[in-house]
Amino acid sequence: MFQRLYAMINRYVILVIGSGPRMMSIFYWPSIQIILWGFFSDFLLNNNLANSINSLSFLLSAIILWDVLFRAQLGLSMTFFEELWSRNLGHLLITPIKTSEIILSLVITSFLRTSLGLIPAIFVANYYFKLQFFQLGFYLAFFLLNLVFVGWSIGFVVSGLVLRYGQAFEELAWAFIFVLLPFSCVYYPLQALPDIFQIIALLFPPAHIFEGMRQIIDNGQVLVNKLMISFLLNIFYFMLAVFMFKKMIKSCRKKGNLFNLGE
Amino acid sequence: MSLNITSLSKKYNDFFAIDNVSLNISKPGIYGLLGTNGAGKTTLMGMILGLILPTNGVIKIFGEEFSHKRSDILKKLNYESPYLDLPKKLTVKQNLIFYSRMYGVKEFLERIHDLSNKLKINDLLDRQFGSLSAGQKTRVGICKSLVNNPKILLLDEPTASLDPDTSIFIRNFLKKYQKLNKTIILIASHNMHEVEKICNRIIILNKGKIVLEGIPKVILENKKLNNLEQLFLKLSN
Numbered sequence: 247m248f249q250r251l252y253a254m255i256n257r258y259v260i261l262v263i264g265s266g267p268r269m270m271s272i273f274y275w276p277s278i279q280i281i282l283w284g285f286f287s288d289f290l291l292n293n294n295l296a297n298s299i300n301s302l303s304f305l306l307s308a309i310i311l312w313d314v315l316f317r318a319q320l321g322l323s324m325t326f327f328e329e330l331w332s333r334n335l336g337h338l339l340i341t342p343i344k345t346s347e348i349i350l351s352l353v354i355t356s357f358l359r360t361s362l363g364l365i366p367a368i369f370v371a372n373y374y375f376k377l378q379f380f381q382l383g384f385y386l387a388f389f390l391l392n393l394v395f396v397g398w399s400i401g402f403v404v405s406g407l408v409l410r411y412g413q414a415f416e417e418l419a420w421a422f423i424f425v426l427l428p429f430s431c432v433y434y435p436l437q438a439l440p441d442i443f444q445i446i447a448l449l450f451p452p453a454h455i456f457e458g459m460r461q462i463i464d465n466g467q468v469l470v471n472k473l474m475i476s477f478l479l480n481i482f483y484f485m486l487a488v489f490m491f492k493k494m495i496k497s498c499r500k501k502g503n504l505f506n507l508g509e
Numbered sequence: 510m511s512l513n514i515t516s517l518s519k520k521y522n523d524f525f526a527i528d529n530v531s532l533n534i535s536k537p538g539i540y541g542l543l544g545t546n547g548a549g550k551t552t553l554m555g556m557i558l559g560l561i562l563p564t565n566g567v568i569k570i571f572g573e574e575f576s577h578k579r580s581d582i583l584k585k586l587n588y589e590s591p592y593l594d595l596p597k598k599l600t601v602k603q604n605l606i607f608y609s610r611m612y613g614v615k616e617f618l619e620r621i622h623d624l625s626n627k628l629k630i631n632d633l634l635d636r637q638f639g640s641l642s643a644g645q646k647t648r649v650g651i652c653k654s655l656v657n658n659p660k661i662l663l664l665d666e667p668t669a670s671l672d673p674d675t676s677i678f679i680r681n682f683l684k685k686y687q688k689l690n691k692t693i694i695l696i697a698s699h700n701m702h703e704v705e706k707i708c709n710r711i712i713i714l715n716k717g718k719i720v721l722e723g724i725p726k727v728i729l730e731n732k733k734l735n736n737l738e739q740l741f742l743k744l745s746n
Contacts (some may be wrong), residue, residue, distance in 0.1 A: 253610035261598055333594035337653075340558045340588050341611040342580040502521070502552060502561040505592045 318397025
C-alpha cells in the first residue's frame with residue numbers, strides 16, 4: 247500500500263516540478279490574492295477609511311481562509327483530472343490499487359499543493375501587511391484543517407461528477423465552490439443574511455468556521471460549540487463525498503466508460 | 510494458472526455486448542480473440558480486468574473469484590491497449606518506474622533495464638512519453654505491460670497502426686516471451702495474418718457470443734478454408 251501511495255504522490259510531484267504552468271498555478275493565485283488585498287487594506291488604513299485594524303484583519307484572514315478551501319478543492323480535483331487528461335485512469339485502475347488508496351493519494355497530494363501555495367502567502371500577509379493572523383493561535387490550525395476538509399469534500403463531488411458525466415463538467419471545478427460562497431459568511435457575519443439563508447448557511451461547515459474566526463479576532467472569545475458543529479458537519483459531508491466518488495467509479499465500471507475517458 | 514469465465518454477460522440497455530460467454534483457458538499459450546468491430550472483444554477484456562462490471566456471470570482467475578480478490582489477482586495481470594495512454598509529460602523511465610511500484614515489483618530498475626533492452630527502447634527511456642511515435646508508444650506500452658511479469662497478459666490490438674517491421678518485431682518478441690515465461694497471452698486483433706502466425710488457439714466472437722473456438726489450423730481444415738481471413742469473412746457474413 248505504501249509503495250503505491252508513494253508512487254502516486256511521487257509521480258504527481260515529478261509532473262508539477264517539470265511543468266512551469268503547473269508550478270505557477272500552485273504559487274501564483276494565493277500570493278496574488280494576498281498582495282492585492284494587502285495593498286487595498288493598507289490603503290484603507292493609511293487613509294483612515296477603515297474603522298479599526300480588526301476589520302482589516304477580518305478581511306485578510308477571511309480571504310486567506312477562503313483561499314485555503316478553494317485551493318484544497320482545486321488541488322484535489324486537478325490532481326484527479328490529470329489522470330483523465332492523460333487517459334491514464336484505465337491503466338491505473340487495472341493495477342492492484344484500491345479506491346481507498348486513490349482517495350488517500352488525492353488527499354495527500356492536495357494537502358501538499360495547498361500548503362505549498364498558502365504557507366508563503368500567509369507569511370507575506372502576516373509580516374508584510376501586518377495581519378495578525380497568528381493571533382488565532384491553536385484555532386488557526388483547526389480552522390485551516392476544517393476548511394481543507396470542506397475543500398476535499400467538494401473536490402470529490404466534482405471529480406466524481408466529471409468522471410461519471412464527462413469533461414464538460416470540469417467547469418464545475420471552478421464554479422461549484424462559488425455556490426457555497428454566499429452561504430459561507432466569509433466577508434460578513436451570519437446575521438447579514440436573510441433568515442432563510444441563515445438556516446441554509448448553518449447546514450454547511452464554513453459559516454460556523456468563519457463565525458468562529460470573527461469572534462476570536464473581535465474579542466478573543468472561542469465559540470467551542472460552533473467549532474464542534476463545523477467539525478461534525480465536516481465529517482458527515484466528507485464521508486458523503488467519498489461515498490459519492492466511490493459510487494461514481496462503480497457507475498463508470500457498470501457503464502463501461504473507463505476506456506473512453508479523456509477522449 | 511487459469512482463466513475461467515462462466516455465463517458472462519454484459520448488457521447495455523437492451524443490447525448485449527457480451528452474451529452468456531463461457532471460456533476456460535488453463536494452459537499457457539497465445540490465444541487470439543477475434544471478431545468484427547463491436548463483437549465484444551474489448552468489453553470481454555475490460556471485464557476480465559475489472560474495468561467493466563458484468564451484468565451476469567462469474568470470472569475466476571487463478572482459481573479465485575475476481576470480484577472477491579481483485580487486488581491480489583491484478584498483481585499478476587496486465588494489459589496494453591491503444592484505448593489507454595500513459596502520462597505524456599513523464600519520461601518513459603518515470604512511467605515504467607511508476608507502474609513497477611504500483612505492481613510492487615522488487616528490483617524494478619533491473620527489470621526495466623532488461624525489458625527495455627529486449628524491446629529496444631533503451632534510447633527512449635529519457636524521452637517524454639508524449640513525444641514518441643505510435644510504434645515507439647506501442648513498444649513502451651508492451652514494456653509497461655510486462656513490468657510485473659504477468660501470468661496473464663491481455664493485449665488489445667498490439668500491432669495496430671504499426672509498420673510491418675515493428676509488427677514483426679513485436680510478434681516475434683511476444684512469441685519468445687510467452688515460451689520463456691509460460692504466460693497466458695490473450696490478444697484481441699483484426700489482423701488475421703498476425704493471429705495465424707502467433708496464436709495457438711483462437712476464439713471468435715460475434716455479436717457478443719463465442720461462435721468458434723479452437724486451433725487455427727484444425728479449424729481451417731475442417732471448414733476447408735485457406736486462411737483465417739476467409740473464415741472471418743464467412744462468419745461475419
